[in-house]
Amino acid sequence: MSEKPGREARTFFVDTRFQRLARRPGGVPRDQAIENAQAKIDAGQPEFEAWLDGQLHELVDIVRQVQAGTADPAWSAAIASHCRQLRDVGTTMGFVLLTFVANNLCEMLESTNGAQCNLELIACHVDALLLARQEQYRKLRPEQLPELTAGLRRVAEFAESTSIAPDDAGTPSGQ
């Protein structure tokens, strides 16, 4: 940084190229633009479902490997990465419940602040993700499944209150 200490703040106006060009006439009208974008999303559904199945398959595999003691040491980070990806696109693709469950799992992993998380609690979320992927559940909102959502929230709270410090986490708990 080449800023000199103690200098006064200055303000100036910038009309960026983005702003100049985006304001040009001739753009796609808002409603049409949103409709076009939604059409692209809808057209990508089969590809999304294949991708989603791949992500869920990998999550199930990681849980199995941890249970068998053959998982990569960074398995927790791998689960968090898959989970974030599911959370970030689920609702956009019409899988609202999927985003809720993935978000709950992400928050649970983050709240343990690097400590090893109870594997059973993760497995329970992975089961819920598999449920949320099913056709009859995919369009349901979390409030339509109060028992499931309340249960997952309790699980996350429990995980936070019982997280194990990283130094004590040689093997995952819950095995």
Place this chain on the structure above:
Amino acid sequence: MANPNINLRDLMILIADPSPYLCMLVHGILRGFGANKVIEVRHSFGVIETLVGQKVDILLCDSRLPPHGGLSLTRAIRRNTENENRTMPILIMTSDTREAAIRNARDVGANMVVAKPLSPAGLYDRLAWVAFNPRQFVDSETYFGPDRRFKIEGYPGGVGRRKGDRVVEVAEEVGPALAQDDIDSLFNAARTGQN
């Protein structure tokens, strides 16, 4: 202006997110909006490389972009006096919409925060907001970026009040009011230090 149209044709849009699927999804949405020049990268180094190589008109950046996060990257872009893209609009995409997270994004010089999961309408409106509401830039010892003072919180007396503004409750009058002479004498006493 309500819901103005934006023209994204020929604008160079850079999407930076570690998730290939999310990049593809945002790319598709932008194409639906009429964008025809979209680049995707997965990490900060990709962003830096792209910015060195060409002019980018707007950056959509994940807040957790590896390796150091999208906020660090935004701060670095804003503070690099050699970078011609220093003033480009930057939208931070994040699933963390807590107030502190939004404030952090604002304080590193982001123009706007877009919540993940994205919706086409939400993204369109934020792009339109950036296009049609240019803000002054502030260059100070500790901050370089768009002016952070852009939210009007409301005005006294209902002038310019928005529907969402909170009404300030004033206590109801109880007992007889003071006469003007009494009020004047109280103020006079206060001014002269008497009680």
